[in-house]
Amino acid sequence: MFSNRFNRLTVAAIALLGTAIATVPGGVMAQTPDHPADTAAQFPTRNDLKALTTSGSYLAARHASVERDAASAAAFYRSALRSDPKNNELLDRAFISSVADGDIDEAVKLAERILTIDKTNRVARLVVGVHDLKFKKYATAQSNINQSIRGPITDLVATLLSGWAAYGAGDAKGGVAAIDKLTGPEWYPLFKDLHAGMILELAGKEKDAGVRFERAYKLDDSMLRITEAYGRWLSRNKDSAAATAVYQAFDKKLARHPLIQEGLRETKAGKKMPPLADSAQAGAAEALYGIGATLTRRGGEDLALVYLQLALYLQPSHPLALLSLADLYESVKRPQMAIKVYERVPSSSPLKRNAQIQLAVDLDSADRTDEAIKILKGVVSEDSKDLEAIMALGNLERGRKKFGDCGATYSQGIDVLPAGNDKANSVWYYYRGICEERSKQWGKAEADMKKALELQADQPHVLNYLGYSWIDQGVNLDEGMKMIKRAVEQRPDDGYIVDSLGWAYYRIGNYEEAVKNLERAIDLKPEDPTINDHLGDAYWRVGRTLEAKFQWAHARDLKPEPEELPKIEAKIANGMSDDNSNSSAAQAEKKKDDGKGG
Structure with missing residues (x-):
């Protein structure tokens, strides 16, 4: 909902949340x-x-x-x-x-x-006040809500909720006056004008509402709910062209947002769109959602959770509140909770597709991959040009090493890419190239990697992958090494890419340089079993056999791929032969499983 400008303004205010969060035991x-x-x-x-x-x-x-x-x-x-x-x-x-x-x-x-x-107890007052508001006990709602104030965030929330309770009690003028009276940080007017406008709108004061919406829009035209409220008002009180212009301006800043796309469709068809909220309860839910969503990733998760749950108590099917709550659960590593929330998003909502895509990601993280794939295929079947859904499906298949499937999925996306040489399209060819390389179709993979570099010449991961692949095959050695070095120059702190450089030196027999770069890679990615295995091999080649066995033992303990474990254990027991047959070089291509490195 919120623009970068608003997020910058709230950093200082959210730093003051300690007093509010302190009320949450x-x-x-x-x-x-x-x-x-x-x-x-x-x-x-x-x-x-x-x-x-x-x-x-x-x-x-x-x-x-x-x-x-x-x-x-x-x-x-x-x-x-x-x-x-x-x-x-x-x-x-x-x-x-x-x-x-x-x-x-x-x-x-x-x-x-x-x-x-x-x-x-301020949280108790807030909860009881919201309950009263839900059941239209507006006088007691105001009394309880007004006693929940403590700090800049809670002051604003309480004032907005109290204003909506006043509207519900038939005193729209008093509710707006209370909102106008509130003073505070620079970002307060965004919320004050938005909610005052919404109250005036429902009270039949359309002209006054328009003044508020226009003022909020001029303060920040990149806030989703302000854009929606203003666009809806324009569709009813001006003309569809004016409303369409507001939606189009937002679309240029954040393309293809489902709610903006819906607004564009409706206004282009000449329809008059209803207000954003149709009741005191819906307006209060908007206030709770709006501020709760802002807090979810800025150190205010406790208070955000309270606000979002209260918003959903007032409006159980509020799509944006549901998405924000699910996002909060994801941020604290609770995908199972996020899954349950995404499943609640109404099928009629334009945001259902977004919820389905993210639901699939969380299902996959919960090892319910078959369900995730089924959902994503369903989304793609509804729109065969949905590049976001196609990319999500391809990434899921690639992550699960279904390389034949992901290659076909990325091809489906490539077939419907917009014409032109947009460098953003590079990633499609890169990912398809990975799937082709891993499914033993090197000719196709090489062509796709070259196409990716044609679109984005200095993309470090593509440079790394193609350069390493050439060196691994013993072809284009000079060019391959130059590519990897260019990748390292751009990503000197990327352990996977630094590992590729070290392993490239190993493959051409420069073991001293291999050790130097692989030690650097270990510093950057100490938990990676493949890099530890590589360093063990390099140590062995320079005669540091005890250190080699230590590094292999570390690789073993870091849970390598199942097919690699017996090879590592054999090296721990017997060392390496002179022909490299039992080195990790023999299986180096196994490492290139997700596009992270060579």
Whole structure:
């Protein structure tokens, strides 16, 4: 939703989030800095909970929190709370975990208990206030929301929500006045004018609404929701040409955004588009989504999660809020949670296709590759020219070493590329070349690599791949070495490319230079088994046999490809013969599996 300008403006404000996040006990999303892998743990059953003591439930809840499994954490904390109902820490943690899980109805019950103990708990006030707003209890909604203020972010959210509650109560003028009264950072007016305009729009004050939308648009014409709100207003109050111009201007900045494309289709057809929000609840959801989405990757994940879940409580099918929540889960390494959220995006939304593509990526990361491929093929079947979906499918197949399949998929994309010599097209030929090389079609692979360089002459990964392949085959040695050196000049800190240079020296028998460059590659990528294996071979050739065996042992422990493990173990046991037959050179092409290096 937000432009780069807005993101720069918010950096300082988000640095002040400590006071707001401090109201969230334990840090919902930031329990640990280690970002543990998604374990896809099973939700606890009733029998599981019955069998646990209070301390057992608490420990289980803490573990679930560390694993960022909000659903299990909430269940375990509530179980512990039933055994120890006067424990305020358990009450706080059960409440926050319920909010994080999106179980707002349960969170409201816990929040009401918290407020009998601590009337100043701001997150509890916010949650109860949003609940009241949802059920049109506007007076109590305003009262609770106004008591949730603390810091620049929460001040803005509370003021916008209170304004929408005032509109719901029939006082649009008062709601707008309260928004206008708020003062704060330079980026406040973007939100103030957008939401004041939306309230005025629904109150029938179309002319006044247009003034607000135009002012917000002039402040930042690269904000998606401002562009949409203004474009929709123009379609109803001016003419379709004016609305189309606004959408086209955005499209030049960020091409092919699905919501902008929808706006262009509608306005070009002369249709009058409805307001962005049609109720106080929808407007409040927009406010919560808009600010929550901005915080997801800027150190404010805890507060972002609260805002996004509350937005979805008000509007369960809000596509942008769903995508932002899924993105947040991905950023904290919870693909299973992201999958569930992407599946909730309505089929009728223009953003469904985007959700499907990202859903497939997450399914693949969860080793549900067949499902992922099926989804992507379905997306491509709906639009055979969807280059983003075709690329995603090809990348998934390449990552899973389905080299015959990915070559065909990239060909499908190449066949529908726009005419011309756009250097951005280089990547299609590069990726197809990798698939062809790995499926033993070197002639085709070489032609595609050359085509990629024709489109983008100094692309370091293509230079590296083609140069290394030539040296590996004993052809074009001088040109191949020059290519790799050019790649290293551009990417001196890329361990894979530096490894290629070292291994190229090894292949031409310059073992001293090989050692020097491979040691540098190890410094850059110490965890890569292939680079460790290469360095072991080079050490052996210069007579450093003990170091060679140490390096091979390290390569073995770093989980190399299954077919490489017995070769490495044989070298550890017996060393290397003089003919290179048991060196990693004999299988060097195996390394080139994903385009990362030679």
